Amino acid sequence: MQQTKYFIIDFDSTFTQVEALDVLAEIALKDNENQAKAIQEIKDITDQGMEGGMSFRESLKRRVKILQANKKHLPELVDRLSSLVSPSFKRNTEFIEKYKEQIFIVSNGFKDFIVPIVKKHGIKEEHVFANEFKYDNSENIVGFNEDNILSSNNGKPRQIENLKLNGEVFVLGDGYTDYEIKKAGLAHKFYAFTENVRREKILDEADHEAPSLDEFLFTQKLERAHSYPKNRIKALLLENIHEGAVNKLKQEGYQVEVHPAGMTEDELAEAIKDVSVLGIRSKTQVTEKVLKNAKRLLAVGAFCIGTNQIDLKAALHKGVAVFNAPFSNTRSVVELALAEIIMLMRNLPDKIMQMHQGKWNKSASGSFEIRGKTLGIIGYGKIGSQLSVLAESVGMNVQYFDLEEKLALGNANPCPTLEHLLQSSDVISVHVDGREENKWMIGSKEFDLMKDGVVFINLSRGHIVDIEALRKNIERGKIHGASVDVFPEEPLSNDHPFESPLMGLRNTILTPHVGGSTLEAQENIADFVPSKIIEYINTGSTTNSVNFPNITLPTLSQAHRFIHIHRNEPGILADINNILAKHGINIGGQYLKTNDTIGYVITDIDKNYQEDVIKDLKLVRGTIRFRVLY
Incomplete structure (x- = not known):
């Protein structure tokens, strides 16, 4: 026959997010010039008591003395604490309702403010065991009932012993006094509650860490608001993903591990074994081998536009949803493209370098306005079409080529063939995706078709352009100026060296894959991608997934x-x-x-x-x- 389970729950920093006496001090001492010092002293004494560094009764006496509180302060305290009930307790009302006969609040705090709060959440008043304030004739708090078991050292074990609970006893709390119940042999297990505060000394003594009430209920196989504790969902974020994404996933309750660089295939295959959410940018390759090792992976977030670094087919077969940020850095890439068009047309990279070398070369030779020039955009997607609008607004004539029929924006004109665009454009900017069919799209044959003196820009994918062919055409003067932000092989991190045949060439801009690297873009991506992943995990919605059927639920x-x-x-x-x-x-x-x-x-x-x-x-x-x- 299964034994009845009893649940002993602490109040301060467990049922609520804070220590109540700390809050009471803020209220009672708000007009005291020594408020900050007194509050800090109370907090220090609280921590010593919670970690077992000071006897409980001594801790309580010293705190009450510093408080200088009055009964009139308690209504405000109750209001503030009511808004600070721990989130996992607020959402698990079904558990409290079903097991209210077996749930006890046992606290070294005070009934005066605990009862009004926990009653609202379904805890029975007669199941609350705590201390009681003593007041003088002016209702100043002058002490506590020293006859109450819970005012004494080792009070919680004595209180549990008096309850004579016939069954399994489980303790959920954050302090040493909670552990003392288990230490005295009066509890089956002690769970260290860390949703609000993490005390390493207490964790060392605990049978289990409970980062939330959900974790406790999950291990006990009891009714709960969440089917799976979010603290068990591990997220791995690579390549210096913006801290906004880290914070968003942590706020959701996930374990988040951050790695500043990309990983090799073997490194990632090892690291991903127990990961549920993977976040990458452009350098990390999520291959079939990596996915085979991903035993718990639910979703991959590409914190960029492209997803060619992810084997989408293998992810689909594995049941892993992939999300990206198709719009979040579009403007940043477009602004860089337009800036580089102007710089290259004016031959500024060479002039800037000469100035740093002490050479004053004031000349209009090789410098042109962009107004009236024809810009050819290869790939008229999100970036290409927005570049079209901005370029036209500064006076350029715009034409584009795309494999799919796309509606022209403004006065842009579609080209019937890629060859037509290459032959008739003064400036060519590539904005295609990374699909395999686009590999080496621009090589020697395509450069031969271009006008002499063309300006060439690639801010799309490294494997789109034959770098050796580009180098030869810059050196022979066919290309007036070039800008490249993406390369067939890129360093895994800022600590790795960069090498390219394009280094040192005239009127050539080389940038380290920073097209979308603005604070605005990274903040947008850091908000958008985690939101989609969280929505998928919480509801099953696959809106904006690049590989799953899209369903909004x-x-x-x-x-x-x-x-x-x-x-x-x-x-x-x-x-x-x-x-x-x-x-x-x-x-x-x-x-x-x-x-x-x-x-x-x-x-x-x-x-x-x-x-x-x-x-x-x-x-x-x-x-x-x-x-x-x-």
Whole structure:
């Protein structure tokens, strides 16, 4: 017969995010000129008591003495603490409601403010055990009831012993006094709660770390708001991804590991084994070998526009969704392209270098305005089309070539062939994607077709242009000026050397893949990509995924969501629904979308069902991945 479980929960820095006496000090001492010093002293004493460095009773006496508080301060304290209830407690109301007869708040804090707060969240008043303030005739707080067990050293174990709980006892708290219950042999397990404060000395004594109530409930297999604790989701971010992305993922509750450079295939294959979310930029290659080692990977975020560095087909077969930032750095790349067109037309790279060498070469030779010149844009996508608008606004004539039919913006003209564009443009700027078919798109043959004195710019992908052919055409004067931001081989980090045949050439701008590297662009990307990944993990929505069928899903409410990713084969949806029918499950909503490779089925059902249905759904033929969300 299964034993009854009892849950002993601390209040300060566990049920609430703060130590209540610290907040009370801020309220009571707000007009005191020594407020800051007194508050810090109280916090220091609190920490010593929590970590076992000072006896509890001594800690309590010293703090109450410094407080100089009055009963009139308590309503404001209750209001402030009510807004500071730990998020994981606020969302797990179902657990508190179901187990209210087995949940006890045992705190070294004070009933005077604890009871009004926890009662609002379903905790029974008679299940709150805490200290009590003593007041003088003017209602000043002058001490505490020293006869209360919890005011004494080792008070929590004595209080639990008095409760005579017949069953398994689990303690959730952040301080040494919580651990003392387990130390006294009165608890089955002690969980160190670290959602609000992390005390290493307490973690050393704990049976388990609980970064949230969700983690505690998950390990106990109890009702909870989240199907899977977010603290168990590990994110690995490479290549100096903007700190905004790091913070966003941490705020969601994920473990986040940051690596400043790219990784080789072997390095990443090793590092990715227990990673659920991978974030990269342009240097890291996510290959089939890497993905085979990714046992827990749910999503890859490309913190850039391109995704050719990711094997999208292998990711799809693995059930890994890929997201990028298709618009976030567009403006940055376009501004750089326009600036470089002007610089190269004016032959500024050479003049700038000569000035640094002490040479004054004031001459109009080889310098031209861009007004009236024809700009040929290869690739009329998000970047190419915006460059078209800006270039036209400064007086250039714009033409473009794209394999797909694209609506011209402004007065831009489509070219019937790439050859036509190459032969008739004064400036050529390449903005195509990294698909394999575009490899070596521009080589010796294409350079031969260009006008003499053309300006050539590549801000797209390194393997688009034959670098040796470009070098020869710069050296022989065919190309008036060139700018290259992307290269067939690029260093993994800023600490690795850069080499290129283009180094040292006249009127040539070489930049280290910084087309999208502006603070504005990186901030936008750092917000957009994590948002899409978080939305996918939380709801199953695949909006803006570059490899999954795109589905935008409603917010899940009072239901469980089954997410089934499978090979796109006939009859699988029928198999899924037959299993649901066999288990007597009514479908609240169902969504299906497919592409050539996979089917993506989302089914919302009532929360009450037998766990066997999950086992059956995982065994459906063609299953790649199955997840439950709630």
